[in-house]
Amino acid sequence: MQTNALDRARAIARPTREEMLARSFSVQKFWDQNKNLFTEAWKEWEDSKGLTSALDSSLYAPELRAAVEQAWADPTTEAAVKDLWEEVFPGVYKAQFFDPERLNILRDYLENVADAQIPLRPPYGISLNRGGAMLDERSEGHLAAPNFQSFYRGLMASYMRPISRLLFPDVVGHDTQTFGFSIQWQADADTSLRAHTDASSVTLNINLNLPGEDFSGSGVRFFDQKTRQVSELTFAPGTALIHHGSVAHESMPITKGSRSNLVLWLYGDQGQLPRLGGAQAKVDPQQRWSVPTAKSDGFAPF
Numbered sequence: 001m002q003t004n005a006l007d008r009a010r011a012i013a014r015p016t017r018e019e020m021l022a023r024s025f026s027v028q029k030f031w032d033q034n035k036n037l038f039t040e041a042w043k044e045w046e047d048s049k050g051l052t053s054a055l056d057s058s059l060y061a062p063e064l065r066a067a068v069e070q071a072w073a074d075p076t077t078e079a080a081v082k083d084l085w086e087e088v089f090p091g092v093y094k095a096q097f098f099d100p101e102r103l104n105i106l107r108d109y110l111e112n113v114a115d116a117q118i119p120l121r122p123p124y125g126i127s128l129n130r131g132g133a134m135l136d137e138r139s140e141g142h143l144a145a146p147n148f149q150s151f152y153r154g155l156m157a158s159y160m161r162p163i164s165r166l167l168f169p170d171v172v173g174h175d176t177q178t179f180g181f182s183i184q185w186q187a188d189a190d191t192s193l194r195a196h197t198d199a200s201s202v203t204l205n206i207n208l209n210l211p212g213e214d215f216s217g218s219g220v221r222f223f224d225q226k227t228r229q230v231s232e233l234t235f236a237p238g239t240a241l242i243h244h245g246s247v248a249h250e251s252m253p254i255t256k257g258s259r260s261n262l263v264l265w266l267y268g269d270q271g272q273l274p275r276l277g278g279a280q281a282k283v284d285p286q287q288r289w290s291v292p293t294a295k296s297d298g299f300a301p302f
Helices: 005-011 017-022 025-033 035-048 062-073 103-114 146-167
Strands: 086-089 092-096 177-186 193-196 202-207 220-223 230-233 239-244 248-251 254-256 258-267
Touching: 005 035, 017 025, 025 035, 035 146, 062 092, 062 146, 086 230, 146 177, 146 202, 146 239, 146 258
Parallel strands: none
Antiparallel strands: 086 092, 092 239, 177 258, 193 248, 202 239, 202 258, 220 230, 220 248
């Protein structure tokens, strides 16, 4: 007999893969009816595994962490943050985001999540496999573990949003809402994602592969609509690519091994995005290094 939320969540009858892919009404009802149960189960799971303080700021790359912390203390020093990002394709920037030497902590946490046996809603249309999950609380069936949610919210508010404003000034005002999911490309499962744009103002794609955890293929190909330039980029463990959601891109087929990623979005209330080619308002450093007062509007792109 199940007496706690964790046992009840693990024993619950789940929708089939086909029902999830079809996004049937019964699947939505399943997540809605069990939201509180799963939230409590994730808390119990995190407590039982001793993971209540596993994720913290020490996971960030030291140079980036130091520059970001200094910018929050004194926004006029923000140039040190911008200097860490290299433009590797028109409108696409790359930087070391997580510390490769500590990345195993986050990966171990996510591996434990995959083995938790608590229902998780995968990112529809992207990857329905062991490694895919929704991360933001606006998404039904999301990863509701308290320590993870604290880390996720800090990443979005303290790192992604001000960095996005620094590199792409036009997103200010279209960056109040957050969204995120994890994916895992596997050579014998979901292997690629066709060319597309994102329903985001800004997309941050972070490679979670560990040093020495090699794979073949699976580069990210970007397309420049103005110049017709095409470039396939790869990124090392713990590095990130950031770009406007309007930049067309695709994930190339993975042919060997696996690739793990976090994909994070910012957009405005009710999915509002900056107008392409629109004028960029002048934003001072104090505004960039601030947290919007807008609450979550509950809107989820998928």
